[in-house]
Amino acid sequence: MHVHDAIIQFLDAQGVDTVFTLMAEDIMGLTSTIQAAWADDIEVVEARHEQAAVAMADGYARASGQVGVAAIGRGPAIAQTGTAIGTAREKGSKVLLVVPETPLSATEDVKAFQQQTYLETMVGDVEQVRDAERLVPVFTDVFRRLHHDGGPIAVQVPWDVIDAELDVDDDWRDTALGAPMATPTRTRCAPPAADIEAAVDAYLDSDATVPPVVLAGEGAVEADARDELVGIAERTGALLATTLQAQGYFADHPFNVGFAGTFGTTLANESVGQSEFVLAVGCSLNDHTTDEGRLLDGATVVHVDADPASIGRHSAVDVGLAGDAKGTAAALLAELDRREVDFAESFWTANRERRIADASPFDQREFPAVSGRVDPRDVVPKFDEYLPDDRLLVTDGGHFINWVLDGMTITHPDDYIWTIDFGAVGMGLPIGLGATRTLTDRTPVIVCGDGGFMMTLQELNTAVRHDLNAVIIVMNDDALGSEYQQLAARGGHTDAALIETPDIAAVAEGFGATGHTVRSPDDVDDIAGNLSAPPDCPVVVDCKVNPDVKHRFYDSFHEP
Numbered sequence: 001m002h003v004h005d006a007i008i009q010f011l012d013a014q015g016v017d018t019v020f021t022l023m024a025e026d027i028m029g030l031t032s033t034i035q036a037a038w039a040d041d042i043e044v045v046e047a048r049h050e051q052a053a054v055a056m057a058d059g060y061a062r063a064s065g066q067v068g069v070a071a072i073g074r075g076p077a078i079a080q081t082g083t084a085i086g087t088a089r090e091k092g093s094k095v096l097l098v099v100p101e102t103p104l105s106a107t108e109d110v111k112a113f114q115q116q117t118y119l120e121t122m123v124g125d126v127e128q129v130r131d132a133e134r135l136v137p138v139f140t141d142v143f144r145r146l147h148h149d150g151g152p153i154a155v156q157v158p159w160d161v162i163d164a165e166l167d168v169d170d171d172w173r174d175t176a177l178g179a180p181m182a183t184p185t186r187t188r189c190a191p192p193a194a195d196i197e198a199a200v201d202a203y204l205d206s207d208a209t210v211p212p213v214v215l216a217g218e219g220a221v222e223a224d225a226r227d228e229l230v231g232i233a234e235r236t237g238a239l240l241a242t243t244l245q246a247q248g249y250f251a252d253h254p255f256n257v258g259f260a261g262t263f264g265t266t267l268a269n270e271s272v273g274q275s276e277f278v279l280a281v282g283c284s285l286n287d288h289t290t291d292e293g294r295l296l297d298g299a300t301v302v303h304v305d306a307d308p309a310s311i312g313r314h315s316a317v318d319v320g321l322a323g324d325a326k327g328t329a330a331a332l333l334a335e336l337d338r339r340e341v342d343f344a345e346s347f348w349t350a351n352r353e354r355r356i357a358d359a360s361p362f363d364q365r366e367f368p369a370v371s372g373r374v375d376p377r378d379v380v381p382k383f384d385e386y387l388p389d390d391r392l393l394v395t396d397g398g399h400f401i402n403w404v405l406d407g408m409t410i411t412h413p414d415d416y417i418w419t420i421d422f423g424a425v426g427m428g429l430p431i432g433l434g435a436t437r438t439l440t441d442r443t444p445v446i447v448c449g450d451g452g453f454m455m456t457l458q459e460l461n462t463a464v465r466h467d468l469n470a471v472i473i474v475m476n477d478d479a480l481g482s483e484y485q486q487l488a489a490r491g492g493h494t495d496a497a498l499i500e501t502p503d504i505a506a507v508a509e510g511f512g513a514t515g516h517t518v519r520s521p522d523d524v525d526d527i528a529g530n531l532s533a534p535p536d537c538p539v540v541v542d543c544k545v546n547p548d549v550k551h552r553f554y555d556s557f558h559e560p
Helices: 003-013 028-037 050-064 082-091 115-122 132-149 170-174 193-205 218-223 226-236 266-274 325-338 350-358 376-386 400-407 428-436 450-456 459-465 481-489 504-511 521-526 528-532
Strands: 018-021 043-046 068-071 095-101 126-128 153-158 213-216 239-242 256-259 277-281 300-305 319-322 391-395 416-418 443-449 471-476 514-518 539-544
Touching (some): 003 028, 028 043, 043 459, 050 068, 050 082, 050 428, 095 115, 095 132, 115 153, 126 132, 132 153, 193 325, 213 226, 213 266, 218 226, 218 325, 226 325, 300 325, 376 400, 391 400, 391 428, 428 450, 428 459, 443 450, 450 471, 471 504, 504 514, 521 528, 528 539
Parallel strands (some): 018 068, 068 095, 095 153, 277 300, 300 319, 391 416, 391 443, 471 539, 514 539
16 A cells, blocks of 8 residues: 555544645645545545645644644645644644655755744644654554644655555554554542642631632633532632633523633623632633733632643742642532531622623723624624524634624533634634534534635635535624724724725625625624524625724733
C-alpha cells in the first residue's frame, strides 16, 4: 500500500469520520483516495480556503470532543492558516494537521519556505515522518497525546513519502498501534486538610454583610463539580457566577447572577465587585475574568485549580488550593458541614431572588434612531425567543458579540463556542460550520458581524455543498463596529471604520442558501418559522443594526 493509504486506515481505525481540506497537489493522493475508496466511512469536506479548513477542524473538535483532522498543502497553503492555527492553539483544540513537506528528492521547491519554523511558532507541537516506517508509531503517539492533552499537533510528511510504497503487515490495525485510544479516568484529588481548613477560615473571617460569590470556570465544568459548588453556595448564602466560557453552568438556579468579566453581565459584575469573599474554582482569574483586576479589588479570594502553577498566576489570591475542582469542592463542603456553617437564610432571600429574576441584561439608554436600522437590544431577544432551545451558539468577534452574550440564552457551557481565543475576527463562520458537521441533536446558530462574515463568506458555498445547515445571523452595521465605537470614545474619525456591505441576503441566495433581511423587530416575527425549525439548507439573516447604539462595554477604555 501507499503511505497515504496507511494514513487513511489509521484515521479510520481512530474513528475519524471527517477530513477538512482544500485540495493541493501534494495531498491529492490522500484526499482523492478517501473520496474514491473510503466515502462510506470518511467524508472529505472541501473548503474554499485553507484557513477555513483548519478552522472547521477546530469547530468539529470543540463540538464533538473528538479529533478534528485537516489535511493542508505545503508552503503557501499552510502559510495561509496562521490565524486558524493560533485560535486552535489558544483553545487547546484536538486538531491534527497533516502537512506535506518539500519532497526529499527535490533539489529546489518553488513553494519552499521555513515551514518547520513557522509550524513550531504557530502550532508549537510538530512531528515529522521522513521515513515511511515511522508512520504508524508517530501517528499512534500523536493521537494518544491529542486525546489526553489536547492540541493542535502538526505532522509533516514529505510529498514523495506520502505517495511512496509502505511495507507493513496487513494485520497492523489489529495490534495496539491501530486500536482506538482509551480515554483515561479523571483522578479526583483534594488538597491537604490543613489547606481546606485555611480556606474555610478565610471565608469565616470575611465580611458577613454582603453575599459571597462562587465563581466557576471551565475546570469546574470539566470536573463535573456543579452539585458540590451549589452545596457550598447553599451553606454560605453565596451567589453563583461563572466565567464567560462556563456560562450556563448554573442557568436554572434562582441565585445564578450570570457570567463575570470584561464582557460580563451587569448583575454578575456588580455581585463579584461588591463581594468580600470569592471562591474561584477551575478558572484562571485572568484579566478578562476579573475585568483587569477591578472585580476582585478588596475581596478575600480562594483559588482552586488542578494545576498549582495556575494559582495566583494572573491575580493575587489569599488561599490557593491545588486540586481537582470536584474533589476540592467536596472537601470544602464537608468542612463547612463539620463546622455546621449555614448562612443561606442571610442572603438567599425572596427579595434577592426576585431582583435576580427581574434584572434586565440590557441597559436602558436611548440612542438616536437610524432609518432602516434596528436597535440590537430589540432584535436579539426576538432571535432568542424563536431559535430552537436545543441549539449550539457560535459567535465571531466584534461589537455585536456583547449584545448576543447579553440576550441569547445559554443553558449549558457545551451549548456555546467562543471563537476569539486568539483575538481574531473571522473565525466564527468556519468554526461554526465545522461544528455543524458533527451535530445531530442541536441546531447550529452562528452569529457574526458583517466584517467577520465578509472575511469568510466563500464558505457559504462549502456549507451548501456539504449540507452544513446552520442558521447564520449577520449583525450588520456597515462598519467595523468595535473600532467604530473605540474611535467614537476617543473623539477620533469614525468615518474611517465605516465600510458599506453588499446585500448579504442576495449574496446568500446566490450561493444557494436562504437569505433574509431584518430591519425591524417585526421582520424577525415574519421569519420566525425559518428560525424555529432545524434548517434544511443554510439560512442567512442580514440584520441591519444601528451602528450608534453603543454597548456598555465601550463606556470605558480597554487598553492592551
